[in-house]
Amino acid sequence: MILKAIAGDIDFQWRRLHGLENYTLLMEYQKKGDYRVINMLSLGSNYYTIFLNYHHKDPVLRKLFRDKRFRIALSVAINRNEVSTLITKGTAAPSQVAPGPETSALYEERIAKLYTGYDPKRANQLLDEIGLKWDKSHEYRLRSDGKRLRVVIIAELHPLGNVEAMELVKGYWKNVGIQVVVKPITYPLWNTRTMACEHDIVAYAVTVGYSRLLPITGQVFPLDQYFYTAPMWGLWFSTNGKSGEEPPAELKQMMKHRHEAIITTSSEKRNELIKEAFRISVENLLQIGMLRPLGIERFCIAKNNFRNIPEPSLDPGDLTIQHLATCFIKK
Numbered sequence: 001m002i003l004k005a006i007a008g009d010i011d012f013q014w015r016r017l018h019g020l021e022n023y024t025l026l027m028e029y030q031k032k033g034d035y036r037v038i039n040m041l042s043l044g045s046n047y048y049t050i051f052l053n054y055h056h057k058d059p060v061l062r063k064l065f066r067d068k069r070f071r072i073a074l075s076v077a078i079n080r081n082e083v084s085t086l087i088t089k090g091t092a093a094p095s096q097v098a099p100g101p102e103t104s105a106l107y108e109e110r111i112a113k114l115y116t117g118y119d120p121k122r123a124n125q126l127l128d129e130i131g132l133k134w135d136k137s138h139e140y141r142l143r144s145d146g147k148r149l150r151v152v153i154i155a156e157l158h159p160l161g162n163v164e165a166m167e168l169v170k171g172y173w174k175n176v177g178i179q180v181v182v183k184p185i186t187y188p189l190w191n192t193r194t195m196a197c198e199h200d201i202v203a204y205a206v207t208v209g210y211s212r213l214l215p216i217t218g219q220v221f222p223l224d225q226y227f228y229t230a231p232m233w234g235l236w237f238s239t240n241g242k243s244g245e246e247p248p249a250e251l252k253q254m255m256k257h258r259h260e261a262i263i264t265t266s267s268e269k270r271n272e273l274i275k276e277a278f279r280i281s282v283e284n285l286l287q288i289g290m291l292r293p294l295g296i297e298r299f300c301i302a303k304n305n306f307r308n309i310p311e312p313s314l315d316p317g318d319l320t321i322q323h324l325a326t327c328f329i330k331k
Helices: 002-006 020-033 059-065 068-076 080-088 109-113 120-130 162-174 187-195 231-238 249-263 267-283
Strands: 035-041 045-052 150-156 179-185 201-207 299-303
Touching (some): 020 035, 045 162, 162 179, 249 267
Parallel strands (some): 150 201
Antiparallel strands (some): 045 201
């Protein structure tokens, strides 16, 4: 896709192009390829996001994953600053899945940075509190059934550096006694396994929300089965409880806030409802966020004769520039 873009063979594209390395490359070749690079407005993204399988068929892992203390331990065991330095050259900031400071009306520093500090001592204390004892050699922790605590992270190949980030996570979690296997995988199979809940942990990226400042994205809210955090909870909401699994009270409250945010005519009330929804999500650590990339990394490209696209562009999630009838090819 990148080669087609720099060769000028793509009229318009935004998916799978994001990232600082791609931005630099596409900017370099835009004159030769006869296209323009257009930055997009959004509430931001989260790269290398970690999703635990709350519906795991293994009852021991399912119980562990649903224990908030375990999720906090996993989060604070990660050295996000080091991940940023090694993979993004220090351009990405540690953050949970929450709006960034570029959207001041919704940004809350406490929420964005909650459980992002590197604290392996606290991680070990929490794992001890849960009752995960060490083996005789003090190398790995043991599950409640006496087996070694081992998880497999299925890492999608996008965004750039996702697999490498999970290899670093493997080392951080090894330091607190958790054995990790990282398996790189392409999106179609990644998606199939995630939707079927046939995984331990998956790693991908999250779009926090779109430029109309209303986070309607199903990656944050359990709108349907594509709620990576817990597909069966999303399915429950999308079928009005006829399928899937009934979610906990905090997710029902999140969806209530979302509904009220959509129908209110007060921008102040809307912002507060959205912020409260993010507070619920992050304080319960429904996903484990990693890094917030620079806003410059979110962009689309358009051939110079492909017109009527705002600059800066609205995120296609706004369903604005996806209405291709409003665009035209200039002859």
